Amino acid sequence: MSSPVDRYFELVDQNQQKFIEALREVVAIPSVSSDASRRGEVVRMGEWLQARWEALGATCKRVDPGKQDLHGVELDLPPVILGQYGNDSSKKTVLVYGHYDVQPALLEDGWDTDPFTLVETADGRLVGRGSTDDKGPVLGWLLCAETHKQAGLEFPVNLKFCFEGMEESGSEGLDEIIVAEADKWFKGTDVVCISDNYWLGTKKPCLTHGLRGVSYFHLEISGPGADLHSGVFGGTVHEPMVDLVHLLATLVDSSGRIKVAGIYDQVMEETEAEEQSYEGLEFSHAALAGDLKRDVIIHADERATLKHRWRIPTLSIHGVEGAFYAPGDKTVIPARVRGKFSLRTVPNMEPARVAELVTAHLNAEFGKLGSKNVMRVIETHGGRWWYSSPKHPNFVAAARATERVYGVTPDLTREGGSIPVTLTFEENLGVNVLLLPMGAADDGAHSINEKLDRRNYICGIKLLGAYLHEIAVTDLTVPA
Numbered sequence: 001m002s003s004p005v006d007r008y009f010e011l012v013d014q015n016q017q018k019f020i021e022a023l024r025e026v027v028a029i030p031s032v033s034s035d036a037s038r039r040g041e042v043v044r045m046g047e048w049l050q051a052r053w054e055a056l057g058a059t060c061k062r063v064d065p066g067k068q069d070l071h072g073v074e075l076d077l078p079p080v081i082l083g084q085y086g087n088d089s090s091k092k093t094v095l096v097y098g099h100y101d102v103q104p105a106l107l108e109d110g111w112d113t114d115p116f117t118l119v120e121t122a123d124g125r126l127v128g129r130g131s132t133d134d135k136g137p138v139l140g141w142l143l144c145a146e147t148h149k150q151a152g153l154e155f156p157v158n159l160k161f162c163f164e165g166m167e168e169s170g171s172e173g174l175d176e177i178i179v180a181e182a183d184k185w186f187k188g189t190d191v192v193c194i195s196d197n198y199w200l201g202t203k204k205p206c207l208t209h210g211l212r213g214v215s216y217f218h219l220e221i222s223g224p225g226a227d228l229h230s231g232v233f234g235g236t237v238h239e240p241m242v243d244l245v246h247l248l249a250t251l252v253d254s255s256g257r258i259k260v261a262g263i264y265d266q267v268m269e270e271t272e273a274e275e276q277s278y279e280g281l282e283f284s285h286a287a288l289a290g291d292l293k294r295d296v297i298i299h300a301d302e303r304a305t306l307k308h309r310w311r312i313p314t315l316s317i318h319g320v321e322g323a324f325y326a327p328g329d330k331t332v333i334p335a336r337v338r339g340k341f342s343l344r345t346v347p348n349m350e351p352a353r354v355a356e357l358v359t360a361h362l363n364a365e366f367g368k369l370g371s372k373n374v375m376r377v378i379e380t381h382g383g384r385w386w387y388s389s390p391k392h393p394n395f396v397a398a399a400r401a402t403e404r405v406y407g408v409t410p411d412l413t414r415e416g417g418s419i420p421v422t423l424t425f426e427e428n429l430g431v432n433v434l435l436l437p438m439g440a441a442d443d444g445a446h447s448i449n450e451k452l453d454r455r456n457y458i459c460g461i462k463l464l465g466a467y468l469h470e471i472a473v474t475d476l477t478v479p480a
């Protein structure tokens with residue numbers, strides 16, 4: 001007699017094509033949260049999920065977070081779908097989070113095929129916007145529950161879920177809902193699992209126990225009351241763009257070193273155990289250079305690259321608002337420009353201290369210019385870093401599940417990006433949070449030709465189920 005988990009795996013294998021059709025159906029809903037004209041599609045996607053979970057017997061609560069001002073257009077925020085599947089006091093309760101909105105995508109951005117039509121390539125790539133970020137994983141939880149029910153398999157845990165439609169646009173309204181529901185809808189949660197990130201490479205699965213934070217700034221330089229003719233005024237007025245370019249160049253050098261005094265002071269000391277944790281990870285500069293399509297890597301070895309992604313703060317310059325950027329030549333002096341940059345922050349940096357250091361640096365550098373323009377530094381948004389122990393039983397259960405599906409011990413990774421909701425759950429629910437990725441490093445989330453490999457999708461659906469079965473038999477008490 002095969003075990004329930006083995007039976008579940010067999011069923012997942014038998015239903016592969018059906019699962020791909022389900023992914024095709026959701027990829028075809030262009031739920032782009034940053035596009036006002038697509039807001040109805042985002043809502044439709046949330047309603048699709050709610051209907052499908054309710055058909056299975058889950059109890060759902062649709063929470064409408066209110067209104068959003070999107071560049072002057074007032075829009076209803078898409079619903080957060082809260083759910084509860086099973087309510088057996090003898091079982092553990094797992095809360096899963098995911099998002100059903102996606103990044104924008106247009107064929108003319110360079111996609112090989114229509115981004116909202118799922119295409120399976122001969123080498124097993126399921127190409128389509130949202131396939132890996134995050135519709136594949138969100139669907140994975142649903143298909144896992146449906147498969148159990150259809151086969152009459154006992155579902156191993158009580159499942160709570162929280163699916164939002166604004167993750168790609170700053171998760172507006174979500175934190176307030178989590179805080180308000182911490183002792184209500186989320187009461188009784190034993191552990192949280194989020195599947196919304198990626199393996200370090202393309203072959204070996206991983207569990208993720210750390211994320212960097214982000215502190216985002218605008219640096220505004222205002223000069224004359226209107227744009228000027230450079231032939232008339234060039235060399236006779238202080239140009240905002242000249243000041244801005246100079247200031248941006250004082251922030252970071254070409255080797256990625258941040259030039260803001262004091263910024264590295266709060267960075268956590270590295271321990272011997274951490275140094276050893278880089279051994280054996282599936283990560284190579286050759287593969288990274290391949291993904292980048294050109295070797296533009298700064299560091300000499302893989303370990304240094306990972307440290308600069310995970311445990312060292314970095315500063316990136318993103319763009320300039322108000323600057324001339326169209327093709328062709330225009331002899332204008334822009335009157336007001338806004339440079340945009342952000343720092344990725346790491347343990348134990350405090351956002352308030354980061355803002356203080358950045359502002360002091362820019363004030364000092366601007367002072368040196370002797371410019372009559374006006375400078376403003378604005379911190380527009382931020383999120384804190386997250387760092388957790390991979391020794392928690394939640395991670396141990398996930399590692400066992402991974403071994404069962406893939407036959408290997410997963411890598412333990414951190415990520416350079418930010419998922420602020422991770423910390424919101426950890427702090428407000430007081431339980432352990434695990435990041436359990438489905439997709440691979442080369443999936444191209446946010447990029448053109450986003451894909452999820454068939455292998456990752458099918459094994460990922462097995463993994464989510466195996467994880468829930470492992471949680472059911474794991475003592476979640478943290479050893480003293």
Ligand SMILES: NCCCC(=O)N[C@@H](Cc1c[nH]cn1)C(=O)O
Pocket residue numbers: 170196197198214383415416417418419
């Ligand atoms: N692999 C998961 C990363 C998710 C992600 O891309 N998060 C964004 C969040 C963000 C922060 N500010 C604006 N968006 C990120 O850029 O890290």
Ligand SMILES: [Zn+2]
Pocket residue numbers: 099133134167196
């Ligand atoms: Zn995502």
Ligand SMILES: [Zn+2]
Pocket residue numbers: 103133168445446
């Ligand atoms: Zn994303």
